Amino acid sequence: MTDAPIEHYVNKAEFNPESAVTLTPEQERYYMASQWRLMWWKLRRHRLAVISGIFLAAIYLSIVISEVLAPYNLHARNTRYLYSPPQSVHLFDDGKFVGPFVYGIKASLNLERLQWTYSEDTSDVQKIRYLCVGDDYKGASYLFWGLFPGSFHLFCPAKDGQLFLLGTDRLGRDVLSRIIYGARISLTIGLIGIGISFTMGLTIGGLAGYYGGFIDAVVQRIIEVIRSFPSLPLWMALSAILPVTWSPILVFAGITVILGMLDWPGLARAVRSKLLALREEDFCTAAELMGAKPSRIIGKHLLPSFMSHLIASATLSIPSMILGETALSFLGLGLRPPITSWGVLLNEAQNISVVALYPWLMYPVVPVICIVLAFQFFGDGLRDAADPYK
Amino acid sequence: MFNYIVRRILVMIPTLIVISALVFIIIQLPPGDYFTTYMNELQSRGEKVDAAKLEFLKQQYGFDKPMIEQYFVWATGLLVGDFGYSFEFSRPVSEVVGDRLWLSFIVSFTTILFTWMVSFPIGVYSAVRQYSVGDYTLTFFGFLGLATPNFLLALILQWMAFSYFGTSIGGLMDPQYMDAAWSVDKMLSVLEHLWVPVLVIGTSGTAGMIRRLRANLLDELHKQYYITAKAKGLPPGKALIKYPLRMALNPFIADIGNLLPEVISGAAIVSIVLSLPTTGPMLLNALQSQDMYLAGSFLMFLATLTVIGTLISDLALAVLDPRIRIGGGAAK
Numbered sequence: 250m251t252d253a254p255i256e257h258y259v260n261k262a263e264f265n266p267e268s269a270v271t272l273t274p275e276q277e278r279y280y281m282a283s284q285w286r287l288m289w290w291k292l293r294r295h296r297l298a299v300i301s302g303i304f305l306a307a308i309y310l311s312i313v314i315s316e317v318l319a320p321y322n323l324h325a326r327n328t329r330y331l332y333s334p335p336q337s338v339h340l341f342d343d344g345k346f347v348g349p350f351v352y353g354i355k356a357s358l359n360l361e362r363l364q365w366t367y368s369e370d371t372s373d374v375q376k377i378r379y380l381c382v383g384d385d386y387k388g389a390s391y392l393f394w395g396l397f398p399g400s401f402h403l404f405c406p407a408k409d410g411q412l413f414l415l416g417t418d419r420l421g422r423d424v425l426s427r428i429i430y431g432a433r434i435s436l437t438i439g440l441i442g443i444g445i446s447f448t449m450g451l452t453i454g455g456l457a458g459y460y461g462g463f464i465d466a467v468v469q470r471i472i473e474v475i476r477s478f479p480s481l482p483l484w485m486a487l488s489a490i491l492p493v494t495w496s497p498i499l500v501f502a503g504i505t506v507i508l509g510m511l512d513w514p515g516l517a518r519a520v521r522s523k524l525l526a527l528r529e530e531d532f533c534t535a536a537e538l539m540g541a542k543p544s545r546i547i548g549k550h551l552l553p554s555f556m557s558h559l560i561a562s563a564t565l566s567i568p569s570m571i572l573g574e575t576a577l578s579f580l581g582l583g584l585r586p587p588i589t590s591w592g593v594l595l596n597e598a599q600n601i602s603v604v605a606l607y608p609w610l611m612y613p614v615v616p617v618i619c620i621v622l623a624f625q626f627f628g629d630g631l632r633d634a635a636d637p638y639k
Numbered sequence: 640m641f642n643y644i645v646r647r648i649l650v651m652i653p654t655l656i657v658i659s660a661l662v663f664i665i666i667q668l669p670p671g672d673y674f675t676t677y678m679n680e681l682q683s684r685g686e687k688v689d690a691a692k693l694e695f696l697k698q699q700y701g702f703d704k705p706m707i708e709q710y711f712v713w714a715t716g717l718l719v720g721d722f723g724y725s726f727e728f729s730r731p732v733s734e735v736v737g738d739r740l741w742l743s744f745i746v747s748f749t750t751i752l753f754t755w756m757v758s759f760p761i762g763v764y765s766a767v768r769q770y771s772v773g774d775y776t777l778t779f780f781g782f783l784g785l786a787t788p789n790f791l792l793a794l795i796l797q798w799m800a801f802s803y804f805g806t807s808i809g810g811l812m813d814p815q816y817m818d819a820a821w822s823v824d825k826m827l828s829v830l831e832h833l834w835v836p837v838l839v840i841g842t843s844g845t846a847g848m849i850r851r852l853r854a855n856l857l858d859e860l861h862k863q864y865y866i867t868a869k870a871k872g873l874p875p876g877k878a879l880i881k882y883p884l885r886m887a888l889n890p891f892i893a894d895i896g897n898l899l900p901e902v903i904s905g906a907a908i909v910s911i912v913l914s915l916p917t918t919g920p921m922l923l924n925a926l927q928s929q930d931m932y933l934a935g936s937f938l939m940f941l942a943t944l945t946v947i948g949t950l951i952s953d954l955a956l957a958v959l960d961p962r963i964r965i966g967g968g969a970a971k
């Protein structure tokens with residue numbers, strides 16, 4: 250037993266009375282981060298959205314170099330192989346490893362059904378070549394972006410061989426190549442269309458929300474009228490207006506504008522309701538008292554506070570445009586060949602008997618579904634990330 | 640309540656007038672008219688065209704009058720059920736259209752019922768059992784339905800039916816009933832064929848509905864009144880149905896305004912693919928051949944259907960939600 254008192258623990262370190270107020274570097278990073286950085290951090294945690302975003306970025310990059318990715322050029326016709334079924338890729342021939350190759354196609358006319366039938370010619374091994382240059386098979390040369398001649402491909406068939414991984418169509422054109430080229434049109438329509446609808450939505454919704462009153466009432470009525478039209482019949486009617494004498498490029502522009510012009514009401518409505526609430530805030534009054542013009546107040550003070558939200562909802566409406574173009578072209582009211590989009594490709598699959606005989610003509614459906622899903626997931630992720638309360 | 644209904648119906652009238660004007664402009668916009676197209680066609684076939692007859696026809700249908708006057712003739716005709724004249728079929732539009740409007744209506748209506756019936760239980764389930772295997776599976780299928788374009792789904796279904804069962808699933812009734820008068824047998828035949836288009840058109844709307852109901856119900860489930868109700872010992876089923884579900888139902892009904900245009904759009908294109916005797920295929924045809932009054936009355940019919948649908952949903956909402964009924968404010 251000892252009488253020594255229990256020792257007190259005393260921290261030797263200097264006491265900082267402001268320790269609760271000063272931030273650790275980590276906290277400081279979080280508190281000082283801009284809104285966009287916060288959004289990025291939140292988005293990064295949403296795995297599905299990140300994967301979809303990467304997928305979309307890859308696809309959009311691919312349309313820059315479609316010519317290189319596709320083994321054939323857009324209009325290459327292999328008249329000996331009409332409606333040829335997809336070739337399967339093999340690795341072993343006769344138990345020997347030869348790497349990825351396809352067998353040659355043997356075409357024979359079935360006189361009973363008056364139809365070409367195709368079978369694998371196992372004696373003809375055609376190795377797939379990679380990073381090949383040279384015009385040594387039909388359809389190898391192309392004009393890069395319609396300007397520079399070239400013949401470099403990521404992969405291509407053997408010399409004077411065939412490589413139809415997804416079969417060929419009515420004119421003997423490679424379906425896979427056409428899908429790769431079709432991405433160019435189908436995807437840009439969505440982007441340009443959303444650009445138009447975004448600008449219109451911002452301007453019109455901004456005016457209605459900021460000024461209110463009469464302008465607001467008129468805009469509200471217009472929105473109501475446009476929204477009460479079922480979109481597809483309206484698109485159909487409007488695209489029937491485009492004169493048949495227009496060149497395919499002009500039709501492309503016309504269809505894009507139609508899709509964009511009818512999409513803005515949703516965005517305008519969102520902008521309007523946010524502006525109506527925000528213009529009563531103190532910072533807005535302050536800006537007004539300091540003599541800022543309406544355009545400056547809307548553009549500099551009001552819009553940025555919900556821009557992230559707007560971008561998220563715009564992302565979510567891109568797929569509907571892609572689907573709209575696909576539907577119109579499928580019906581034959583949209584784009585016309587030689588412009589090739591996924592809808593134009595699917596136009597060939599309109600007839601059920603054709604589809605039953607040549608089901609590979611339906612393959613352009615796959616990228617459509619993938620792209621729409623990816624936009625949906627990515628947009629959902631963006632919206633969650635843009636929402637500060639989640 | 641009465642005031643609200645009257646006001647809501649009055650608001651509808653200017654909307655319909657603007658829509659009719661818009662429809663008229665749209666059908667007038669294509670360069671040339673049916674007669675020019677018709678004349679070109681005859682000439683290309685090497686037949687002679689009687690200019691006097693053409694002039695007579697143009698006068699007969701008022702093509703020489705100013706635009707505004709033509710519009711008034713057409714719009715007032717609509718009010719008394721005179722939809723104009725179809726040039727392609729050389730018969731009044733109302734005769735050409737026949738059952739098509741009704742069949743369109745039946746298809747759209749059944750689709751909406753189907754959408755509600757399917758999405759309601761699924762939405763509730765995936766909200767209550769959030770992040771369960773069932774929730775994930777159903778959400779996945781919902782997304783897939785959302786992403787697959789209607790007409791492609793129709794095509795794929797048709798292809799599968801064709802290649803696996805060797806049957807064609809197009810049409811809306813057995814061929815022998817095509818021109819027959821309405822009877823019980825014809826009705827049954829229609830019901831037998833109806834499920835394919837309803838299923839196809841319904842998928843995309845169903846997916847959206849499920850997701851919205853799920854989100855709404857989840858919001859309610861996190862609120863304190865629900866926690867209190869559970870804490871006080873209310874059985875889970877009763878606690879769910881009595882309060883949060885009722886709150887989450889509102890947007891469900893209000894959403895018909897969004898759902899209806901979607902369903903009608905879907906119905907238009909799906910019926911072209913499946914060759915249903917509804918408005919879709921004929922609209923496409925009329926647009927392509929510039930049969931303007933036929934196309935115009937279809938567009939007008941589809942838009943009116945949407946406007947009336949929105950009206951019904953607003954009224955139903957007023958019945959359900961006392962705040963709207965008493966306040967008399969807008970539904971949204």
